[in-house]
């Protein structure tokens with residue numbers, strides 16, 4: 001490709017609307033343009049990258065028995081009503097009506113339509129398993145689309161759905177996708193980590209996320225320094241510290257703490273640490289209130305709490321609201337005496353504490369020397385806290401550390417959630433009707449492109465991993481005199497299927513180099529008068545900044561060699 005013909009309108013300035021690096025660089029490098037909030041046009045450079053990612057995804061899906069198909073983007077409301085998700089999905093779903101007032105949506109995901117397609121055609125266990133996938137635009141009406149392609153309202157996804165005869169079959173499909181996803185992100189040249197994840201709104205009972213490691217990542221990952229345990233912070237657990245308390249158990253004691261309401265104030269007043277207190281927080285569940293007990297220095301993990309209470313609409317209730325509802329004094333609430341008034345859940349750690357301080361449910365009073373197991377009545381204990389860096393791994397004696405990541409893929413075991421709702425049955429060997437056992441597996445294709453940039457850039461621009469770079473070689477001439485030689489190199493490389501962008505523009509070398517750094521093509525070959533005098537070209541690798549000189553007649557061989565080395 002000649003750069004003079006390439007439609008890649010670069011920008012000198014960083015657009016103010018772009019908050020994160022990948023968004024800024026894609027706008028500046030002429031890869032994308034915004035059409036509406038969270039919706040983008042992919043210009044040729046971006047599309048070349050996306051096609052490469054899609055090709056890698058296809059090859060890995062096909063290798064594991066996937067069959068590609070294409071489902072409609074516009075989906076009838078009836079299917080979503082049948083699965084019960086038409087109402088649950090809420091405002092994130094783009095809904096529309098046709099001229100006959102029939103309701104449709106723009107597919108945010110495709111479980112309903114694929115399950116219906118399969119159930120209409122599959123009768124027998126002999127037709128299973130099936131692994132069907134597509135690569136297509138998805139739509140989610142995010143309340144606040146931001147971060148460019150990271151959280152758009154239209155985005156490209158690969159979604160595969162597996163249909164098996166039983167749990168063992170699902171396990172095979174799940175493991176196949178786990179292998180495929182590791183291969184995909186490895187082949188894309190990315191540093192990533194599979195982590196345990198919460199299966200959230202999609203449902204099901206096992207899930208892993210694939211995280212591209214990057215500072216700008218929205219997700220926090222906790223991983224063990226000794227074993228392969230790694231989990232999204234939403235899901236992560238750490239070992240409950242067994243108390244080494246061996247002092248004498250005392251009677252609880254009511255103590256005046258006038259005007260001291262917050263954990264900080266109470267700790268200062270009583271000269272104790274936050275871990276010697278138990279906080280009582282209140283949550284609304286949509287169908288009432290619950291009290292949650294947690295150690296004073298811990299944070300409630302609302303995802304875990306939502307799973308335990310089976311509530312998707314949890315919200316923290318203010319002390320003032322609780323005062324109105326239950327008559328409890330603001331700043332002095334505690335679990336003692338709450339039993340019977342409200343459902344009480346406690347974090348596992350609380351049950352291990354001794355001699356703690358809690359509110360006494362009387363204005364200006366706290367209790368000291370409280371023994372949770374002895375003094376708290378009617379409490380159900382679960383893991384409800386956020387695990388944190390530095391704590392002990394749940395599986396071994398190692399410790400947890402944190403990293404930030406960008407979620408680019410997720411694999412789920414759905415089980416029979418959708419086959420049940422949509423009656424996707426088959427006849428087994430004995431002629432018995434059974435539900436298909438399903439899994440679903442997504443790769444955020446456009447997000448992977450953005451994540452690749454978040455992981456690979458510097459102050460001058462992008463540093464593409466070669467496997468997904470828009471071109472492999474950026475060929476630059478210092479002045480128009482070298483164009484005939486450059487064109488010969490260009491032809492030689494192109495004949496070997498090496499993708500070359502030849503900067504044939506009549507620009508100063510400085511401008512060309514600046515654009516080259518911004519676009520981030522991995523191998524930059526410069527043909528200039530000095531090198532030519534010695535029969536050489538200057539080569540600079542974008543990833544490392546290393547420079548070499550290659551004899552003109554070895555350019556093709558050395559380029560090949562470099563590409564092959566990167567692919568290993």
Ligand SMILES: [Zn+2]
Nearest residue numbers: 224227393396
């Ligand atoms: Zn471990």
